[in-house]
Structure formats: C-alpha cells, structure tokens
C-alpha cells in the first residue's frame with residue numbers, strides 16, 4: 001500500500017478512536033498526512049525501556065521545539081535539561097507520588113521566562129510599562145507551546161513522553177534546585193524515553209462540544225459531557241476511583257466524576273504566592 005494511503009488509514013482510525021464523532025472527519029488527499037497521523041495518534045507514555053536517550057537527540061528536539069511560534073517574538077520560554085544524577089534524584093523525590101517518573105530516562109523542565117524581557121529594558125534603558133497579569137500569561141503560553149512542540153517532535157522519532165505538572169506541587173523547591181532566577185518559573189516537566197510498550201489513544205470530548213463555529217455553543221455542553229462519559233466508560237473505563245475514602249464508590253464513575261473529584265480537593269493553592277514572590281503582578 002502506498003505510504004499516503006497508509007497514513008490516511010491510520011489518521012482515520014486514530015481520529016475515530018479519539019473522538020466519538022471522529023468518524024465523520026474528512027481526511028482527503030493531502031500532503032503531510034503522515035505528520036497528521038503521527039499527531040492524531042499521540043499518547044502519553046509512562047513506561048520506558050531501559051535505554052538512554054542520546055543527549056544530541058535531546059538537543060535536536062529542543063531546537064525543533066523552540067522553533068515553535070512565540071508571542072510577539074518575545075521568546076519567553078526556556079528548557080532545563082536535567083542530566084545530573086543528583087539533580088534528577090532530587091526532582092524524582094519531589095514528585096515521589098508518581099513513581100513512574102523515576103523510570104524515565106530523561107527529564108526536561110519547561111519554564112516561562114520573563115526575566116530576559118526585563119533585561120532588555122535594563123540594557124536599552126526603556127521603562128517596562130506592562131507589569132500586570134499579561135507578563136506572566138505570555139511567558140506561560142510560550143512555554144506551553146514549546147512543550148507541545150517537543151512532544152510532537154519526540155513522538156515523530158519514536159520516543160515516548162509525558163508532561164508533568166506535578167513539579168509545580170513543589171514549585172519553590174524545583175525553582176531552587178534548578179537555580180531559576182526571579183521571573184523564571186517552572187510550567188511543566190517532560191519525561192522522555194523509548195516506550196516500553198505501545199500506548200493507547202485516550203478518548204477526548206466530542207468535537208461537537210469543543211470546536212465551535214462563529215459563536216461559542218454552551219447549551220450542548222451538559223449533554224455532550226454525559227454522552228462522552230458513557231462512550232468513554234464503555235471503551236476505556238477507569239480502573240480505580242479517585243479518593244474513594246472521601247467520596248465513596250460511584251455507580252457511574254466516568255470522566256466527569258473523576259475530574260470533579262480531582263478538583264474537589266485543593267491543589268497547588270500556594271502557586272499564586274510562588275508566582276508573586278517570583279516578581280509577577282497578577283492583577
């Protein structure tokens with residue numbers, strides 16, 4: 001079978017597996033179908049082969065990821081490659097509740113970096129007239145875009161990845177460990193390695209609920225979530241129920257119950273204080 005048809009077949013299959021309404025998407029005869037098929041087949045990986053990732057490959061992936069768009073060309077994101085065994089162990093200890101992270105051969109930390117912009121103002125003797133929420137937001141968005149690009153690049157060469165927001169549970173400790181200066185903050189870690197096994201596609205909310213045309217459609221959200229819960233539970237039921245000791249066992253445990261349970265408990269309540277202490281105004 002020609003490569004284009006193969007890619008188109010895979011793209012169709014993956015979108016159908018991903019979205020309840022994914023079977024309706026027209027894929028067409030397009031250039032770049034292999035890239036699209038790779039992206040549509042994305043799956044986070046949390047089990048890695050005992051095989052190192054070449055540092056030159058990591059450098060290449062960082063270069064590709066940092067080629068992604070950046071707000072106003074400000075380039076307010078940096079990547080810290082954690083290669084030192086001692087540093088790595090400290091971070092693994094900080095995110096100890098997720099044991100799989102210790103098994104990842106490589107770890108990167110994506111940071112928002114607004115410090116460089118302030119340096120430009122010092123260097124050029126210009127006032128900084130935008131000390132408000134936008135400064136933090138722009139750096140966060142840049143870091144998140146780079147993270148997404150690195151995931152795509154890594155998966156294209158066969159690596160497995162998983163972002164780690166858990167490093168922000170201990171934002172100050174991670175910041176101290178990585179010597180992040182004022183106005184530089186961790187957004188997420190990224191575990192990287194050669195997958196130990198194939199990973200499954202995780203279902204997403206239906207496109208009808210998340211892709212809007214002309215105007216946001218709020219009315220159908222409730223019904224879409226219910227339908228998604230049912231479809232996802234039928235295809236990919238949760239193996240365990242979150243915080244059973246607090247919330248008991250639900251008959252119809254699905255995505256909405258899992259996410260509602262997750263945020264029924266405080267998480268990272270001190271993150272705002274950490275960001276303010278880093279020198280950001282969040283008003």
Ligand SMILES: Cc1cc2nc3c(=O)[nH]c(=O)nc-3n(C[C@H](O)[C@H](O)[C@H](O)COP(=O)(O)O)c2cc1C
Nearest residue numbers: 042043044045098162163164165166167188201202
């Ligand atoms: C910013 C960000 C932070 C994440 N943090 C974690 C984490 O701390 N631990 C984890 O196991 N997965 C983490 N993930 C992975 C998500 O759980 C995963 O993307 C989601 O369940 C969808 O699955 P998929 O990526 O396989 O499609 C994170 C993802 C993102 C984008």
